[in-house]
Amino acid sequence: DTGVSQDPRHKITKRGQNVTFRCDPISEHNRLYWYRQTLGQGPEFLTYFQNEAQLEKSRLLSDRFSAERPKGSFSTLEIQRTEQGDSAMYLCASSYGTSGGWDEQFFGPGTRLTVL
Amino acid sequence: GNSVTQMEGPVTLSEEAFLTINCTYTATGYPSLFWYVQYPGEGLQLLLKATKADDKGSNKGFEATYRKETTSFHLEKGSVQVSDSAVYFCALSEMMTSGTYKYIFGTGTRLKVLA
Numbered sequence: 331d332t333g334v335s336q337d338p339r340h341k342i343t344k345r346g347q348n349v350t351f352r353c354d355p356i357s358e359h360n361r362l363y364w365y366r367q368t369l370g371q372g373p374e375f376l377t378y379f380q381n382e383a384q385l386e387k388s389r390l391l392s393d394r395f396s397a398e399r400p401k402g403s404f405s406t407l408e409i410q411r412t413e414q415g416d417s418a419m420y421l422c423a424s425s426y427g428t429s430g431g432w433d434e435q436f437f438g439p440g441t442r443l444t445v446l
Numbered sequence: 447g448n449s450v451t452q453m454e455g456p457v458t459l460s461e462e463a464f465l466t467i468n469c470t471y472t473a474t475g476y477p478s479l480f481w482y483v484q485y486p487g488e489g490l491q492l493l494l495k496a497t498k499a500d501d502k503g504s505n506k507g508f509e510a511t512y513r514k515e516t517t518s519f520h521l522e523k524g525s526v527q528v529s530d531s532a533v534y535f536c537a538l539s540e541m542m543t544s545g546t547y548k549y550i551f552g553t554g555t556r557l558k559v560l561a
Contacts, residue, residue: 334489361546365549371553371554372537372553372554375548375549375550378542378546378548380544380546385542385544386543386544421490427546437491
């Protein structure tokens with residue numbers, strides 16, 4: 331069991347640049363979540379995938395953000411035209427669920443984004 | 447909307463001291479409640495959970511009881527160790543329109559245990 335992995339672990343970029351993060355969930359997990367954690371705050375939900383379908387999007391996910399999960403495996407989160415306010419830790423989590431209801435989400439180590 | 451409030455840190459204790467980290471919540475309905483722990487450089491890990499009122503979650507010597515009357519879920523441990531040094535997050539589950547759940551987290555409490 332390799333757990334949830336995220337790449338890169340750290341990213342420094344200049345304002346206005348585009349960045350893309352990758353998340354590899356636990357292999358048998360069909361559900362995938364993205365959260366954002368700013369300094370001194372708890373993680374906040376961004377979006378949710380069931381297999382390849384993006385079923386939930388938070389109001390926090392502005393038009394500059396896009397997420398994909400092709401083939402229901404890994405996921406990418408892209409931020410276009412980055413702003414300093416995008417600086418945060420981006421967390422990915424995955425879980426296995428077959429119906430409605432709670433299932434335990436397993437979190438990756440996160441990607442820390444710094445926008446200069 | 448639903449929210450979680452937890453005590454600010456950092457909390458600094460000596461080894462073998464008693465730990466309490468307070469957590470209160472505001473929610474419609476009856477959410478499940480959780481404590482997550484984040485060790486340096488690692489992802490969030492589920493520490494314990496409680497799914498209904500009066501349930502007690504426990505793991506690794508940590509305990510928390512779901513108190514509906516006080517809307518609280520305080521984390522306790524009788525004797526902390528240096529290895530318990532981490533950031534602790536209280537959270538609740540909130541159902542989304544798709545029928546699955548997201549977490550609502552508190553701001554986290556950093557615990558530092560001194561030898």
